[in-house]
Structure formats: structure tokens, C-alpha cells
Amino acid sequence: MELLKIEEVAKRTGLTKRAIRYYEDFGLISAPERTQGGIRLYSEEDIEKINKIILAKEVLGFSLAELQQYLEFQTIIEQQKSEYRTTEDREARRSKLIEMSQVLQKEKMMIDLKLTRMAQFQEELIEFEQRVLKAIDQLHE
Template sequence: MKRFKIDDVAKETGLTKRTIRYYEEIGLIKPPERSEKGTRLYTEENIEQLKKVIVAREVLGFSLQELHHFLTLKETIESHRFEYRNAVNQDDKKQELQNIASNLRQQIDMLEQKRKKMLELKNELEQLEQRIQTILQEEERRG
């Protein structure tokens, strides 16, 4: 499988090298493999993970802390997927799953709230746009 060095990743994602290392430092992305002497070697998967982080930060406006919370949640779910049936203490596991589910529900509801607010703002902007278009068209007619 092909590996990329940090400068390639930076160019691909638009982040700086510093930022990529920083995201690794605070645990937002998995540490990539290293060469024998310590140079970071990224897989496509590493890069995809980074891109998701960018979307969540830029597009959704999450803070890196919120993002970390989020990703940890996802990781927890995915890592528990197979372990569950063999769990030592079923009741504890069940409780944990229910906590996660409740947490997820909250995040989903929050996203829906945000989408609603965004739509409202978008509508407001479209009204402004309409107003301007009307004025411009009146001008056309009047010459």
C-alpha cells in the first residue's frame, strides 16, 4: 500500500504541516506509521480521516474539543462492535451502550437544530437577494 509523506498530505488537504502534526498531538487523528528513522508515513485512510476532520471543523464549525469528543464516541462504538457478545459483565456493557445511544441522540438533535437555523438564515439572505434583484430589474426597465 502506498504511503505519503507529510508534505504530500499537506498539499492534498490544504492544511499546513504544523497543523497536521498538531492534530496528531492532540489526538484528533491516529498517529501514522513511521519509517525506521521516524519519518511519518501516511496511508490513504489517514488522509481520509484528516479530510473528515476538516469538514467537521470548517463546514460544521466544531471546535477541536467537540470534534475530539465526537470522534472518540465513534471510535468507542466501532471498537465495541465485536467485543460486546463476549463481554464479561453484560449489565455494564448494556449500560454503556445506552449512555452512548443517548449521547448520539443528543448530537443528532443538535445537528437538526443547526440545520433548521441555517435554513432560516438562508431564507433571510434569499429575501435580501430578491430585494436587490428587484431593484436592479426596475433600473433596467427605466433605463
Template sequence: MTLYKIDEVATECNLTKRTLRYYEEIGLVSPQRSDGNTRLYTREDIERLKKIISARDVLGFSLQELQRYIEVVEMLRGQRERYRSITDHEERRHQLEQIDQTLGEQLEMMEEKIRTIHSFKAEAEQLREQVRDGLARLNSEVEN
């Protein structure tokens, strides 16, 4: 298994070393340590960091929301792995129900962000409409 030092991970993920250390401190990532106490990251750690960055940038999640989102992602991964190992029909059904519930939680987190974005957009659209009305009034006063 290939292990990567913090400099390599920071470059690949476009993060600072300080950010990587902070993400470790708050539990978003848990790199291994060498005998000399150097942080060593696996390819899985790097992929996890890329998901964190994507959730942060695309979904606009705060660090607290990122922590919960990653918990849900990890829960889903575990549930999917368990599902693959189950052979009993009834147990498989139950596992799929759990996966469905977890996906519902993940989707609700995204929906909450979407509602917030729509609210901000509606405010900006309303303000823009007021500005345009003001411009139209001023333009008509100048013409008269």
C-alpha cells in the same frame, strides 16, 4: 502494517503538510514517529483524516467542533467494539443505550449546523425578496 509518510498522506487526503502537522498539534491525528522522527501514518490515520475532512467540508465544522465530533466518533467506535464482545443480555442492552445516547449527541451537533444554515438561508431569502420587490417597483415606475 503499511506506514505512510506525510507527503503520501498529504497527497491522498488533498491536504498540505502544514495542515497535517497542525492537525497533529491540536490532537486530531496522532501519527507514529520513526527513529529519525519522521511522521508515519497508518491506513487508519488516513481514514480518520478523510472523516475529518468530510466533517469539515460537508458539515462546515470549525476546528473546535471537529475535535468534539471526532471524540464522539471515537467514542462510538469503542462502544460498538465493546458491544460486540458482550454476551450478557442486560449488559448488551445497557451498551446499546450508551450507543444511542452518543448517537444522539452526534446528531445534535449536525442539527445545530443545519439550524445555522437554515437561518442564513432565511436571511438570504428575505433579502432576495426585498430586492425583487424593489425591482418590481422600479419596473412599474418605468412603465408608468
């Protein structure tokens, strides 16, 4: 497995080295392996996780705290999936599915809240634009 220095990770993700270190300090990504000299070394998995964070931040507009919660939900779901696959007991499998469903509902609620806020913001912009266009029309009269 090839490990990459932070400079290469920054190039591949579009983040600054400082942002990558901040994500680590904030707990969004795990502390990477280090050389004896203390140089951070990142795996492809680390890069994938960073790219997921970037996508959630850009597309969903999540704050860092919301990203942290979102990633915690993702971890819980992965654990539940793994436990679901490894158990044969029908009731235990049902329980895992219910737990996954509950976490997914929480994730959907986070996204719904963001969408509601975005819709409100868009409505304000539309109203302001209409007032500006009306003012322009009045100046032409």
C-alpha cells in the same frame, strides 16, 4: 503495512502538510509513527481518519472544536460496539446499547444545531435576494 510520508498524505487528502500537522497538534489525529530522523509516517487508517475529518468539516461545517467533539463521540461509539460484541450478559449488552443511543442523540443534536443555523443563514440570503430583485424591478419602472 505501508507507511506514507506527510507529502504523500497531503497529496491523497488535499490538505497541506501544515494542516495535517495542525490537526495532529489540535488532537484531531493521533501522533503518527516517526522514523529515527523524526519524519512522520502515516498509515492507511490515519488517512481514512483524516478523510472523515475533512468530510465532517466540509459537509457539516464543523469547527475544529466541534470536529474534536464529533470524533470523541465516534471513539465512544466504537468502544461501546466492541464491548457489546464481547459480552454475553444480556443486561450488559442492553446497557451498551443505551449508552450508544445516548451518544448518537448527542451527535444528532450537534447536526440539528448546524442545520438550524444553516437554515437561518439561507433565509437571510433569500430575504436579501428578494430585496435586491425588488430594487431591480423598481429601477425598470
